[in-house]
Every structure is written in C-alpha cells, then in structure tokens.
Amino acid sequence: MEKVINQTRKLLADWYQRYHRRLPWRExxxxxxxxxxxxxxxxTQVQTVLPYYRRFLEHFPDVKTLADADxxxxxxAWEGLGYYARARNMHRAAKDIMQKHHGEFPDSREALMxxxxxxxxxxxxxxxIAFNQPYAVxxxxxxxxxxxxxxxxxxxxKSFSYRMFKAAAQDLLDHxxxxxxNQALMELGALVCTPKxxxxxxxxxxxxxxxxxxxxxxxxxKRIRSPKTPLHHIAVGVVYKKDRxxxxxxxPEGLLGGLWEFPGGKVKKHETPEKTCIxxxxxxxxxxxxxxxxxxxxKHAYTHFKILMDVFLCRYEAGEVKLNGPVDFRWxxxxxxxxxxxxxxxxxxxxxxxxxxxxxxxx
Numbered sequence: 584m585e586k587v588i589n590q591t592r593k594l595l596a597d598w599y600q601r602y603h604r605r606l607p608w609r610e611x612x613x614x615x616x617x618x619x620x621x622x623x624x625x626x627t628q629v630q631t632v633l634p635y636y637r638r639f640l641e642h643f644p645d646v647k648t649l650a651d652a653d654x655x656x657x658x659x660a661w662e663g664l665g666y667y668a669r670a671r672n673m674h675r676a677a678k679d680i681m682q683k684h685h686g687e688f689p690d691s692r693e694a695l696m697x698x699x700x701x702x703x704x705x706x707x708x709x710x711x712i713a714f715n716q717p718y719a720v721x722x723x724x725x726x727x728x729x730x731x732x733x734x735x736x737x738x739x740x741k742s743f744s745y746r747m748f749k750a751a752a753q754d755l756l757d758h759x760x761x762x763x764x765n766q767a768l769m770e771l772g773a774l775v776c777t778p779k780x781x782x783x784x785x786x787x788x789x790x791x792x793x794x795x796x797x798x799x800x801x802x803x804x805k806r807i808r809s810p811k812t813p814l815h816h817i818a819v820g821v822v823y824k825k826d827r828x829x830x831x832x833x834x835p836e837g838l839l840g841g842l843w844e845f846p847g848g849k850v851k852k853h854e855t856p857e858k859t860c861i862x863x864x865x866x867x868x869x870x871x872x873x874x875x876x877x878x879x880x881x882k883h884a885y886t887h888f889k890i891l892m893d894v895f896l897c898r899y900e901a902g903e904v905k906l907n908g909p910v911d912f913r914w915x916x917x918x919x920x921x922x923x924x925x926x927x928x929x930x931x932x933x934x935x936x937x938x939x940x941x942x943x944x945x946x
Contacts, residue, residue: 591732591788592757592764598787599767602774604629607636609766614688614713615646621708622669622700626886629773635664647686650677658841658924665927666886667839672700690714703749712762719752720765721745724772729755730804731776731794739804812884817892818859819847821936822872824899827916830923831868831909838885843923845894846909856893864897868912869905872897879935883928894932896939 603609606629608620619639623632642660643649649657654674661670676698680688689695690713695706707718719725726739729751737744757764775782781800783789794800822829822845830843848863850856857874864872874895881892904912915923917937925933 587791588755591755591791594787594791595767595771596757596760596763599763599770603766603770604774607633612713614690614709616640617713618688618705618709619673621705622673623664625669625704626666627664631664635661646677646680646688649674650681654835654841655924659922662924663927663930667842669700671835671840675699676701688713690716692716692718708765711765715760715762717756717758717761719749719756719761720769721748721752722769724769724776725752727778727804728768728772728776731781731800732788732792734793734797734799734803736805738807740806740809812887812889814889814891816850816856817847817890818850818856818863819845819892819894820860820864820872820874820897821845821878821894822864822870822897822899824914827914829868829870829899829904830913830915830920831906832911832913834908834910839926841924842926843913844926844929847892850893857895860893860895860897867906867908869907870902871900873900878939879932881928881931883931890928892928892932894935 606620608617611617620632620636623636623639639660642656643652652674654671657670657674658667661667664670679698680686684694689698690710692706692710695701695709696703701709704720704722707720710716710718711720723739726744726748729735729748730737730739733751735747735751737747739748752768755768771786771788775786783792783795783800786792786795789795792800794803829846831846832843833839833841835841846864846867847860848867850859854862860874861872864870875898876896878894878896881890881894883890883892906912913923920933920936
C-alpha cells in the first residue's frame with residue numbers, strides 16, 4: 584500500500600504543476616490572504632469568489648484594516664456572496680488576532696481553531712498552505728476523489744463520515760509538500776473528478792483508482808437522499824412616508840445577521856399576502872399602513888429552505904416605529920439604498936423598485 588500511496592503523490596504532484604489554475608490566492612504565502620480565500624470558497628464557486636476576493640482585499644489589505652473596520656462596511660463588501668456568518672466571524676477573528684496575537688496571524692493549528700469561524704477545514708488549509716504543516720484538508724472535492732479512489736461506501740453528505748474521510752486524506756497526504764498536495768487533491772476534484780461525467784481518461788491517478796478499475800466510478804460517491812426542501816411564503820412591504828422608505832436591521836447573529844431588509848414575514852394559512860404584509864408590519868415595527876400595489880414576486884433558495892416572496896409598495900398611515908425583532912431602523916431615500924448591505928433576495932426586487940415611475944410619497 585505504501586508503494587501505491589507514494590506513486591499517487593508523485594502522479595498528483597506532476598499533474599498539478601502542469602494543469603492547476605492560476606488563482607490569486609495561489610500566488611501568495613500570506614496566511615491572511617489565504618484565510619480570506621478559504622473562507623470565501625466555502626460553499627461558493629471559484630468564479631463567483633474571484634471578484635469578491637479582489638475587492639475585499641482592496642478594502643481590507645491586512646488583518647488590522649479588517650479588525651478596525653465597521654461591521655456594516657464589512658457586510659457591504661461581502662454583499663451578494665451569501666452565508667454572511669462567514670463575514671461576521673472573519674471580522675471577529677481579525678479583532679482577536681489584533682488583541683490576542685498582537686496582530687500576527689497565528690501559525691499554530693490549535694490557535695487558529697480558537698478563532699471565530701475557523702474549524703478543522705480552514706485551520707488545516709491555512710496551516711498547510713501558508714505554513715507547510717502536515718494537515719490534510721477535506722472538502723466536497725476531496726471526499727469525491729477519495730470515495731472513488733478507495734471505493735469508500737460512507738455517505739459524503741453526512742457528518743458521521745467526516746472522520747473516516749479525514750483519516751484517509753491524512754494517510755494519503757504528502758508530508759513534504761502538504762500545502763501543494765492539498766490543493767492538488769482539491770483541484771483534481773474540481774477539474775477532473777467531477778460529480779457528473781468525470782474525465783477519468785485525463786485523471787493522473789486513474790490507474791490506481793479502485794472505482795475506475797472496477798468500472799464503478801459513476802456509483803461513487805455515495806449519498807443519503809436529503810428530505811425535500813421546505814418552501815416558505817413571505818410577504819414584504821416597502822413602506823413609504825413622504826419620500827422616504829423604511830428599512831430594518833436584523834439581529835447581528837443568525838441567518839443574514841446584521842443585514843438590512845424591508846419588514847415582513849411568513850404568510851399564515853388562509854391569509855392573503857396583502858393581509859400578511861399589513862399584520863407583520865404592525866407587529867414588527869408598530870406602523871399602520873395601506874398596501875398600495877404589488878411590486879414583484881421573488882423566488883430564492885437558502886441552504887435548507889426556499890422562499891417565495893411577495894413584495895408590496897405600501898403607504899405609511901400612522902404610528903411611531905417600535906421594533907419587535909429588528910435591532911435598528913432607518914427612513915431612507917431610494918438614492919441611499921446602495922449604502923446598506925441587503926440580502927440577495929432583496930436585491931432581486933430592488934431594481935424593480937428603482938424603476939417605479941412614482942411612489943406613494945411622491946404623488
């Protein structure tokens with residue numbers, strides 16, 4: 584088995600040197616920049632990350648700049664990338680690095696894992712790539728390669744399998760060049776050993792791959808069928824008072840924490856979206872409103888659920904804002920809307936809002 588492992592390491596290293604993509608985070612040994620890239624790449628495609636990575640580093644070129652920044656500025660820079668807890672945790676981690684590590688990025692995997700938002704994967708990635716320490720990384724691409732290479736029947740989408748995949752990756756890891764090897768294994772999964780129609784003919788390790796030799800590549804990786812994703816019907820109101828509209832800020836923790844949005848909530852059974860909009864705005868911000876017209880219907884998918892959002896243009900009638908749920912509010916003009924970070928679902932109807940020929944407050 585040792586001979587197979589050594590051969591696999593050499594074949595994979597040779598392939599990576601010839602065919603890997605030229606990506607900006609591969610042109611640096613800066614632990615800060617590598618960390619930023621790894622956080623962004625969690626559950627996000629490379630092509631999506633590239634422009635965000637460049638812009639983020641323009642705003643926050645080092646850990647001190649990030650730590651000193653206001654969270655709203657960080658969230659605005661992250662806007663559209665999703666999974667906003669990543670940005671909030673990065674901001675908190677940067678502050679910890681400045682306060683607890685005197686601004687020096689920790690080179691210990693144990694110290695890294697004490698920082699907010701850093702678990703086994705990111706700690707192993709930064710340790711191996713930035714500091715050449717022998718820790719294997721396990722992401723979706725790595726699991727897929729390993730499951731085919733070893734014919735592993737453990738399901739890749741269940742947490743109880745992680746320890747087994749981690750052990751397999753650690754056994755295969757090239758301790759002399761751990762950072763390069765980790766990137767090579769991930770790159771192989773991204774470019775060649777893909778979920779559908781893997782390009783086995785151009786895979787450097789296919790002669791050693793058990794699933795390939797057995798003609799069973801398409802049977803791996805194994806997955807346990809996930810339950811059907813629930814759909815929530817939401818009603819949202821864009822409430823105008825003269826020439827200003829109301830936005831509210833979510834709690835800093837949890838889903839979309841710290842982002843701004845228009846008030847609203849779930850449509851109850853046997854309730855029309857219009858009635859929901861009126862009820863939710865009264866419950867959430869204590870305002871009496873009139874629904875003026877329907878603006879848009881938006882569909883959006885999160886990790887564990889989907890939403891169908893009906894958006895209404897509303898007229899302020901009476902009341903003073905009293906928050907029940909949100910932590911802050913603003914009455915803003917349409918021209919000011921781009922100054923605030925909003926969830927992607929809101930961005931799907933904001934263009935329609937900008938093109939309205941008139942608003943209740945402008946009649």
